[in-house]
Amino acid sequence: MTRELFILAxxxxxxxxxxxxxxxxxxxxxxxxxxxxxDSLAAHPKRVFIDFYTDWCTYCRKMDKRVxxxxxxxxxxxxxxxxxxxxxxxxxxxxxxxxxxINDQVGKSRSPIHQIAQLLALREGQFAPPTLVILDEDFxxxxxxxxxxxxxxxVSALK
Amino acid sequence: xxxLTILTLFFSCLATYTYGQTTENRGTLSGKVxxxxxxxxxxxxxxxxxxxxxxxxxQGNFRLxxxxxxxxTLKISQVGYxxxxxxxxxxxxxxxxxxIDLNEDLLNLEGVVVSGTRYEQDRVSNPVVVGVIGEKLxxxxxxIAISExxxxxxxVRVETNCQNCGFTQVRLNGLEGSYSQILIxxxxxxSALNSVYGLDQIPANIVERVEVVxxxxxxxxxxxxxxxxxxxxxxxxxxxxxxxxxxTALIGGEAVDQTFNFNGSVVNESLTSGVTFYGMxxxxxxxxxxxxxxxxxxRLENTVLGAKAFxxxxxxxxxxxxxxxxxxxxxxxxxxxxxxxFTDITEELDHNTFIGGINYEQWSKNDKNKFxxxxxxxxxxxxxxxxxxxxxxxPEDSTLAINAYGLTDDLAVVAGVQxxxxxxxxxxxxxxxxxxxxxxxxxxxxxxxxIDQQVNTTGFFAQYEWKPNxxxxxxxxxxxxxxxxxxxxxxxxxxxxxxxxxGVFSPRAxxxxxxxxxxxxxxxxxRGFRAPQAFNEDLHISSVGGEPxxxxxxxxxxxxxxxxxxxxxxxxKSMGLAQFNLLIEGFYTQLQNxxxxxxxxxxxxxxxxxEEVRNGExxxxxxxxxxxxxxxxxxxxxxxxxxxxxxxxxxxxxxFEPEEGDENAITxxxxxxxxxxxxxxxxxxxVTEAFKIDLTGTYTGxxxxxxxxxxxxxxxxxxxDPFFDVNLKASYNFNISDDLNLELSVxxxxxxxxxxxxxxxxxERDSDFIYGPAAPRSVFFSVKIGNLY
Numbered sequence: 019m020t021r022e023l024f025i026l027a028x029x030x031x032x033x034x035x036x037x038x039x040x041x042x043x044x045x046x047x048x049x050x051x052x053x054x055x056x057d058s059l060a061a062h063p064k065r066v067f068i069d070f071y072t073d074w075c076t077y078c079r080k081m082d083k084r085v086x087x088x089x090x091x092x093x094x095x096x097x098x099x100x101x102x103x104x105x106x107x108x109x110x111x112x113x114x115x116x117x118x119x120i121n122d123q124v125g126k127s128r129s130p131i132h133q134i135a136q137l138l139a140l141r142e143g144q145f146a147p148p149t150l151v152i153l154d155e156d157f158x159x160x161x162x163x164x165x166x167x168x169x170x171x172x173v174s175a176l177k
Numbered sequence: 178x179x180x181l182t183i184l185t186l187f188f189s190c191l192a193t194y195t196y197g198q199t200t201e202n203r204g205t206l207s208g209k210v211x212x213x214x215x216x217x218x219x220x221x222x223x224x225x226x227x228x229x230x231x232x233x234x235x236q237g238n239f240r241l242x243x244x245x246x247x248x249x250t251l252k253i254s255q256v257g258y259x260x261x262x263x264x265x266x267x268x269x270x271x272x273x274x275x276x277i278d279l280n281e282d283l284l285n286l287e288g289v290v291v292s293g294t295r296y297e298q299d300r301v302s303n304p305v306v307v308g309v310i311g312e313k314l315x316x317x318x319x320x321i322a323i324s325e326x327x328x329x330x331x332x333v334r335v336e337t338n339c340q341n342c343g344f345t346q347v348r349l350n351g352l353e354g355s356y357s358q359i360l361i362x363x364x365x366x367x368s369a370l371n372s373v374y375g376l377d378q379i380p381a382n383i384v385e386r387v388e389v390v391x392x393x394x395x396x397x398x399x400x401x402x403x404x405x406x407x408x409x410x411x412x413x414x415x416x417x418x419x420x421x422x423x424x425t426a427l428i429g430g431e432a433v434d435q436t437f438n439f440n441g442s443v444v445n446e447s448l449t450s451g452v453t454f455y456g457m458x459x460x461x462x463x464x465x466x467x468x469x470x471x472x473x474x475x476r477l478e479n480t481v482l483g484a485k486a487f488x489x490x491x492x493x494x495x496x497x498x499x500x501x502x503x504x505x506x507x508x509x510x511x512x513x514x515x516x517x518x519f520t521d522i523t524e525e526l527d528h529n530t531f532i533g534g535i536n537y538e539q540w541s542k543n544d545k546n547k548f549x550x551x552x553x554x555x556x557x558x559x560x561x562x563x564x565x566x567x568x569x570x571x572p573e574d575s576t577l578a579i580n581a582y583g584l585t586d587d588l589a590v591v592a593g594v595q596x597x598x599x600x601x602x603x604x605x606x607x608x609x610x611x612x613x614x615x616x617x618x619x620x621x622x623x624x625x626x627x628i629d630q631q632v633n634t635t636g637f638f639a640q641y642e643w644k645p646n647x648x649x650x651x652x653x654x655x656x657x658x659x660x661x662x663x664x665x666x667x668x669x670x671x672x673x674x675x676x677x678x679x680g681v682f683s684p685r686a687x688x689x690x691x692x693x694x695x696x697x698x699x700x701x702x703x704r705g706f707r708a709p710q711a712f713n714e715d716l717h718i719s720s721v722g723g724e725p726x727x728x729x730x731x732x733x734x735x736x737x738x739x740x741x742x743x744x745x746x747x748x749x750k751s752m753g754l755a756q757f758n759l760l761i762e763g764f765y766t767q768l769q770n771x772x773x774x775x776x777x778x779x780x781x782x783x784x785x786x787x788e789e790v791r792n793g794e795x796x797x798x799x800x801x802x803x804x805x806x807x808x809x810x811x812x813x814x815x816x817x818x819x820x821x822x823x824x825x826x827x828x829x830x831x832x833f834e835p836e837e838g839d840e841n842a843i844t845x846x847x848x849x850x851x852x853x854x855x856x857x858x859x860x861x862x863x864v865t866e867a868f869k870i871d872l873t874g875t876y877t878g879x880x881x882x883x884x885x886x887x888x889x890x891x892x893x894x895x896x897x898d899p900f901f902d903v904n905l906k907a908s909y910n911f912n913i914s915d916d917l918n919l920e921l922s923v924x925x926x927x928x929x930x931x932x933x934x935x936x937x938x939x940x941e942r943d944s945d946f947i948y949g950p951a952a953p954r955s956v957f958f959s960v961k962i963g964n965l966y
Contacts, residue, residue, distance in 0.1 A: 076415050083417070084446040126753045128811055168447035 047086050047095045049103040052114045052134065058100050063155040067099040067176065070106045070139040070149040072129065077166040078148045088169040094176045106135035106145060138162075152176070204267040207240040208275035209233075210253060217279055220255040225262070226646045228602055250647055253277050304652050304689035304699055306745055306762060308333075308389040308804075315381040317861060317871035318904050319926060319957055321424060321436050321459060322479075323384060323409065324376035328875045329857045330389045331762070331802035331818040332405075335376065336850065337951050340936065341509040341944040342524035342563075343475040344373050344717050345951070349404035350391055350764055351798050351824045351851045355712035355772075356404035362485075362499060363408055364534055365399055366555040368615050370587040372713040374528065378503045380457035380481050382422065382438045385412040391802065392703055392741040392764055397595075397607065397638060399658070403705040403739040403766070411485050411499065414442030414451040420963030426926070428955040432462035432474065452486040463513060466953065469938035471522065474952060475509035483532075493540040500533040510565060511940070517562040518578040521940035522720050525562040530555065545599050552592040559585035563621070567723025567784075568940035577783055580623020581725075585716075588616045605642040607654075610635070619716055624785060626727060628711050630664035630675075640685075651688040658683070660708040668727045669781035679736050681706045700744045707772065709734035714774070715790065721885045723941045726786045728774060735792050741766040754811070760804040764822075768796045778835040778889045786890040795827040796848070812863045819856020819876070824848040832883070833891050843892060845881065850948060852899075854878035867910040871924075874903035877949055885943040902950040903928045908959075920961040930954035 050058060055066065069086075071078035085091060095101040107130055112119045114134070123130035131145050139149040141164050150163040152175065161175060210220040216237030223230035224244065233239040246269045254260040258279040265275055308330040320326035324345050327335050334351075338344040346354030359367040359375070367375055388408040398406050419441035426434040436459040444451030457479065464474035483501030490496065510522035517523035534553030540546070564581025566574045593611030600606070612635050619628040640654030659680045666673040687701035711730060719726040745762035773793030780786055800822025808814035825847050833843035857875045864870060877900040883892035906924035913919055932953040937943050 080416050080444075080448075088446075128751075128754060128756070166448065170447065 045092060045096075047092050047101050047103075050100055052102060052104070052112045055100050055102055056114055059157070065099050065155060066102065066153040066157065067095055068102045068104055068138065068151045068153070070104050070135050070145075070147055070151070072105060072107050072147050075147040081148055081166060085167065085169050085172060090173055091169050091176075094173060098176065104132075104134065106131055106139060106147060106149075108132055150175075202246050202269055203243045204246050204269055205240065205242045205272040206244050206249075206251075206265065206267060206275060207238070207272055208277060210237040210239065210255070210277045210279060212258065212279050217255060217258070220253055220258070220277075220279065223252045223254075225250040225252055226602065226644055245646075248648075251275075253279065255279060304650050304687045305390055305701070306699060306743075306747070306760065308391070310387040310389065312385060314859060314873075315384060317859060317906060318873050319424065319426075319906055319922070319924060319959065320381040321434070321457075322377045323379045323381055323387065325951070326381055327376070327387065327407070329818075329859055329873065331760075331804050331856070332391045332764075332820050333389055333407075334852075334855055334877070335951070337947050338714075339509075339524070339717065339719060339944050340471070340473050340942075340947045341475070341522055341720055342374075342526060342717070343377065343477070343507060343509060344713075345376055346372065346713060347376060347407065348851065349389075349407070350766065350800065350802070350820070351822050351848060352404035352766070353714075355707075355714070356401070358399050358402035358406045360398070360406055360408040361532065361553075362411060362534060362536075364551065364553040364591050365613060366532060366534070366553045366589045366591055368555060368557075368587055368589040368617065369710075369712050370557055370559070370585065370617055370619075370716055371530070371555065371589075373717050374505065374507070374526065375530075377477070378479060378481070378505050378528070378530070379409065379501075380438060380455070380459075380479075382420075382440055382457065383411050383455040383481075383483060383501075385410050391762070392701065392743045392766065397609070397640060397654075399613065399634070399636065401705065401707045403707065403741065403768075411483075412440070412442070412453050412455070413485070413487075414444045414453040415448070416442070416965070417444060418442050418963065418965050420961060420965070422959065422961045424957060424959040426955045426957035428461075428474065429464050429466065429953040432464040434461040434955070434957075435459070449489040450487065452484055454484045455481070456483070457481040463509060464952070466932070467936050467938055469936075469942075471511045471938065471940070471942065472509040472513070473936060473947065475507045475524075476513055478506040480504045493542065493544075495536075495538045497536040497538075498534070500531070503528065503530040503532070505530075517565065518575070518581065520565045521568055521723070522565040522944070523562055524718075524720070524944075525560075527560040528557055529559075530557040547597040547599075549595045549597075550593075551595075552590070554591070555587075555589040557585070557587040559587070559619075561585060561619075561621070563718035563720070564623070564725055565720075565723075565940070567720070569723065573783075577623060581621060582623070583619065583621035583626070585617070585619040587618075588614075590614045603644045607638075607640045607642075609638050611638070612636075617711070617716070624725065624727070624783070625667060625669055627665060627667040628716065630662065630666075630711055632660065632662050632664075632708070632710050634658050634660040634708075648691040649689070651686065653686050655682060655684040657681070658706075662708050662710045664710060664730075666711065666729050668729050668787065669783065669785060671729060671781075671787065673730050673732055675709055675730065675734070677709060677736075679706070679708050681736070681738070695748055695750045697747045698745070699747070701742070703741045704739065705741065706736055706738045708736050709772070712772070720944045721786055721890060721941075722888050722943075724780075724784045724786055726788060726890065726945075728788045728790060731789045731791045734772070734790065735770050737771050737792070738769045739766055754809065756806070756808045758804070758806045760802070762802040763800075764802065765799040766797070768798070771796050773830060773832075775831055776833040776890045776892070778833065778891065780889060788890070793826065794830050796825065796830075797827065798822065798824045798848075800853075813861070815858070815860040817856070817858045819854065821854050823853060824851055835889065835891065843894070845894065847881070849881045849883050849894070852878035852880040867912070869908050869910075871906040871908075872903070873906075874901060875950070876901050880948070882946070882948050884937070884946045897948055898934070900931045900949045901929065902926075902931050916964045918961075918963055918965065920959075922959045922961075923957065925954060925956050927952060927954045 109121050109124050119133040121132040152161040210217045210233045218235045220233045244267045246267045250264045252262050315326040318326050332350045334348045349357045391405040422438040424436045438457045440455040442453040459479040461477040463472040463476040466473040481503050485499040487497045505528045508525040512520045532555045536551040538549045561583040566578050591613045595609035598606045615632045617630050636658040638656035643651045661678045662675050664675040683704040685703045690698045715728045742765045747760045749758045770792035772790050774788045776788045802820050804818035806816040829844045831842050831844050855877050859873045862870045882895050882897050885892050904926045908922035911919040933949045937946050
């Protein structure tokens with residue numbers, strides 16, 4: 019009896035998971051790099067949203083797949099903000115504001131935090147992704163969130 | 178309040194002693210907060226871990242009196258400036274001067290919204306040593322059921338107890354299975370009956386982690402957790418995931434073990450509801466090591482289906498629901514294709530188990546209070562056959578064999594309420610009431626055998642988590658349990674019954690002292706007790722000399738009590754990419770009136786052999802658990818752990834007591850079936866991101882093993898040889914697309930075929946004469962498909 023149920027359950031779940039999420043054709047968030055951000059800010063100042071993530075962070079993946087795909091989030095980020103997605107563990111050197119920022123923890127730590135993240139995304143000295151930072155036109159931080167935010171929360175934070 | 182003062186005084190004395198101050202135990206701290214050359218007005222100065230604090234005046238000057246002596250950590254903060262923490266030494270009766278310079282917070286990082294609950298973080302420091310066996314380890318050892326992966330923690334050893342039915346139990350610090358409490362999602366619904374075969378029935382793929390606490394450290398869990406608790410925590414969903422796995426193994430070159438697994442989870446975007454599904458279907462052939470036609474490994478057919486769901490009605494509340502349906506068929510003995518009563522020995526069990534639970538949590542608006550309400554249940558119906566012709570072919574043998582079919586009904590219900598209050602200074606108090614009810618009825622009419630037992634335990638518990646400063650933390654608590662056992666135990670013409678109520682108070686205390694950044698000291702004391710009742714082994718029937726062997730409780734069995742002490746040192750250090758950890762833990766457990774099985778030499782008219790559970794001599798179990806790990810980088814890690822212990826009866830313990838004038842009694846000084854040295858190692862090497870090699874193994878030292886030789890059940894005591902059971906696994910991951918991964922793995926379990934060299938043979942064998950690794954060498958091949966790597 020349980021065996022038949024088992025087989026039934028496998029197929030039901032496969033079907034369920036295999037169905038693509040209801041198609042959303044609102045495009046996607048236009049993510050910028052820090053270099054692009056600098057040029058954009060110089061040309062036309064706007065508020066800035068930065069998503070600090072790492073590739074091992076479950077909640078970050080969830081935000082990518084479920085939150086940054088919502089039309090209202092995409093619209094807000096594309097229209098009112100420059101949106102930056104930044105891997106906090108990247109090893110790349112980044113030139114920003116006339117300075118070269120590097121990941122000085124590479125080879126020293128298992129989860130090396132890039133200087134940009136050290137500057138903007140630490141909370142009591144710790145980095146715990148996802149960290150979401152909102153800055154004003156003068157690049158001054160107005161809010162930081164150290165947790166997963168669903169689209170409702172994110173929209174109200176962005177407004 | 179009086180007690181609190183005393184405690185504070187006690188701690189102050191401790192601090193005084195530690196820092197060699199003899200004058201007074203209070204000092205004064207004063208100083209000035211400035212930014213650049215200017216005084217900074219109104220900054221807040223807080224002594225971390227206490228309520229002591231003040232604000233600077235308009236010029237930035239501050240003064241704090243009555244500060245406890247010793248190292249104190251201060252937090253200085255002001256809106257618009259970057260907060261600072263400083264550690265200062267306060268001397269008794271003196272004023273310590275401290276000037277602080279705060280930097281302006283140019284990026285405005287401090288003054289903004291700070292929240293955080295759902296983020297990725299490591300564990301927090303805990304005064305109880307919690308050993309964790311994670312999903313990774315179950316994967317590395319290619320464990321199908323939980324029982325196959327538990328050996329990889331110090332002090333934990335899973336042993337196989339029967340060739341006819343594959344009864345396994347887990348020993349903690351050398352104490353038998355019934356001294357530990359197995360929890361599923363923190364609830365004690367694993368009944369005596371479940372602990373006979375249950376560890377084989379729970380698939381490893383539903384487990385997020387197994388938490389092992391040696392020696393009952395926390396007052397939150399039941400008093401019968403004398404040796405410790407093993408908490409099986411099933412997966413909590415976050416992402417939308419799915420995974421299907423197939424594992425094929427060939428055991429000893431002949432027996433096929435085929436398993437299919439799946440799990441998947443769906444969680445909504447706001448993380449307010451979600452569900453995880455899981456399932457397993459397993460078929461394992463029986464295995465006969467010595468070619469006598471009788472099994473050493475039983476045939477298994479196991480199907481599991483379950484789910485765990487959560488729902489958050491509001492921001493501050495959460496409801497969790499879980500259920501599992503387990504169906505397991507196992508059979509061992511000889512001629513497995515015949516009806517059991519035509520064979521010489523058959524042990525055949527068909528389990529239908531349902532486990533379910535509901536949990537409700539409510540937080541207060543300010544997050545200072547948490548209230549939880551929970552109820553869990555487990556129900557099992559079991560058809561059993563323990564018997565057979567036993568080598569004989571007389572009409573009496575046939576009559577006995579055909580009447581050896583049995584029926585078991587088992588029910589466990591656990592319900593409780595718990596209240597947590599979080600104080601401003603980070604202390605926590607927990608209060609709760611829990612009721613546990615177990616009802617077991619196991620009947621085999623042919624043997625006139627009946628166990629009909631109801632155990633009800635009501636427990637009241639309280640625990641205070643005390644954190645007077647950053648370095649010291651203590652868990653102080655206790656529980657009061659009222660246990661009522663109402664049981665009828667019958668075999669043949671022997672009738673026993675129990676109707677006892679015992680009330681016992683069990684205090685618990687553990688403390689943590691952070692000597693420095695790298696070194697932690699922990700110590701603990703726990704009292705525990707077990708009310709007289711039938712445990713796992715009493716529900717299992719072995720076979721000896723072609724006759725069934727029953728265990729029955731003796732009359733006037735008294736409760737068993739224990740005192741357990743532990744102390745440990747834990748050293749952890751990271752040097753750049755390299756990580757090193759070392760744990761050394763001493764344990765000392767005293768048992769008073771331990772329940773002990775004594776073979777009485779009594780045979781029933783139908784030939785059955787009887788063992789009796791009596792209050793044995795006192796016993797002491799003591800030793801050292803150790804664990805050392807080194808990992809030079811994320812690519813490679815090595816961990817070694819183990820236990821060196823002694824388990825001695827305080828006076829010589831009789832395990833075989835013949836009827837008068839028959840034979841001499843057989844006695845032991847130490848526990849049987851328990852090695853004095855055992856351990857494990859685990860290692861992995863990530864050759865590339867996709868290619869990974871795992872090498873793991875366990876060591877089982879020499880031990881005393883009883884082997885029944887006499888027709889009346891008298892045993893010989895043998896010294897076993899040590900075993901070294903090594904597993905090797907290589908796996909490769911193909912990243913087919915963003916949403917699809919395929920992993921192939923191959924390997925060996927018990928690579929060097931370290932297995933019991935000699936078994937009893939034929940219908941009259943002693944079925945309990947089995948020890949060492951659970952299975953001979955097997956080769957496996959596994960395929961895993963899923964959307965996550």
